[in-house]
Amino acid sequence: DAKTTQPPSMDCAEGRAANLPCNHSTISGNEYVYWYRQIHSQGPQYIIHGLKNNETNEMASLIITEDRKSSTLILPHATLRDTAVYYCIVSPIYNQGGKLIFGQGTELSVKP
Amino acid sequence: NAGVTQTPKFQVLKTGQSMTLQCAQDMNHEYMSWYRQDPGMGLRLIHYSVGAGITDQGEVPNGYNVSRSTTEDFPLRLLSAAPSQTSVYFCASSYLFRASYNEQFFGPGTRLTVL
Numbered sequence: 737d738a739k740t741t742q743p744p745s746m747d748c749a750e751g752r753a754a755n756l757p758c759n760h761s762t763i764s765g766n767e768y769v770y771w772y773r774q775i776h777s778q779g780p781q782y783i784i785h786g787l788k789n790n791e792t793n794e795m796a797s798l799i800i801t802e803d804r805k806s807s808t809l810i811l812p813h814a815t816l817r818d819t820a821v822y823y824c825i826v827s828p829i830y831n832q833g834g835k836l837i838f839g840q841g842t843e844l845s846v847k848p
Numbered sequence: 849n850a851g852v853t854q855t856p857k858f859q860v861l862k863t864g865q866s867m868t869l870q871c872a873q874d875m876n877h878e879y880m881s882w883y884r885q886d887p888g889m890g891l892r893l894i895h896y897s898v899g900a901g902i903t904d905q906g907e908v909p910n911g912y913n914v915s916r917s918t919t920e921d922f923p924l925r926l927l928s929a930a931p932s933q934t935s936v937y938f939c940a941s942s943y944l945f946r947a948s949y950n951e952q953f954f955g956p957g958t959r960l961t962v963l
Contacts (some may be wrong), residue, residue: 779955779957
């Protein structure tokens, strides 16, 4: 599985957009980019995934560069409840049930 | 649906004791797994199962046993607890064949301290 690189921490003002970057320069053509988050002391929670097109759901938007070597998770209006560790993971398509490799993630602090 | 449930929430053991961490899911997921998370670290896979009667090792299986006799339950057994097994343990589950993507559902965790 391809590896990912994320900044260890970021701050964001409440109500502003939080843009969390991820580098995955060795991603292959048959791998999704996933984002999970882990709010303090809780189990990780799936946010969104994408292959090469930009994706949006009720939680966030995912922007993937054309060469697929990096992506950005966007929380459009961050709230205090979005304070969490965000993990960017790449994993093969049709790998349901497959191992997810969690790195250290980005610790996002949303401040009032 | 209760989702993924784990018991107990907290546990303190003495070195050498054994115990079983319970995990259950009510979503009829084929895949279940156990991760451990040490302070400031990401999650590491211990064992996983793709269905009843089928289990396999993850990255850090030593000191742990699993079995899967039903679709719903996937207990994790610590044979002889060691201080190095002090960690937070998460159970996760997902479908195997219903979609191309891998959305795993995680339980709330069990916080284990081994003295």
